[in-house]
Amino acid sequence: MGQCLAKPTNGGDDSEHNVEFAGGNVQLVTTKESWEQKMAEAKRDGKIVIANFSATWCGPCKMIAPFYRELSEKFPALVYLTVDVDELAEFSTSWDIKATPTFFFLKDGQQIDRLVGANKPELQKKIIALQHSAHLK
Template identity: 40%
Template sequence: MAAEEGQVVSCHTLEAWNEQLQKGNESKKLVVVDFTASWCAPCRFITPFLVELAKRLPDVTFLKVDVDELKPVAQDWAVEAMPTFMFLKEGTIVDKVVGARREELQQTIAKHTASSASA
């Protein structure tokens, strides 16, 4: 939705998560999922940067999943450290960044958006 462009969209329920995921798959956009927790200090280190990226990159969908709220999702996706960023394209995981690593996050996004532009 246009209202969600430029924002990090938090998925608080399984329904919201599935809906966002499906939307992302259909749009064929790069989807970046931030697996986080309310109590995770390393996650808070990266949050302002992620918000900034979302603002700057409206063609990328940014989703946020709290691993305590959506435990089954975190388990299915084998999230063991936080933050973990999963990169999805049309429903397939194309990359993963573990840890609040600003430069790697930015470069991985660039890698997958550049390839879609040339495709």
């Protein structure tokens, strides 16, 4: 399924900013401190976090972003984050991102699942399952 493995070397047009990657219940994480704060809030509230590591130059990331926003509105019991791998390059490297988009599913800051690529059916299936388990508590 669609994924980007490396940044294009033609310089890419960075004028498009991350606005398209936020919206709905999706929050854009632009600093490590912001990440830690959102993780602490989710842990305190007992919520599962979905972190989308993506890039503005990545076609599949752009393609799945509106769908991710849509899911965030349909299934609001989860926390939806987007991290720009270029903006937080060092942080993203610590997550061993090999391709974008990569979605991490986290509970109490620990990875419980992961999805690499812009696979809409699989992303929706995982979110529905997590939303369901969140309601069983």
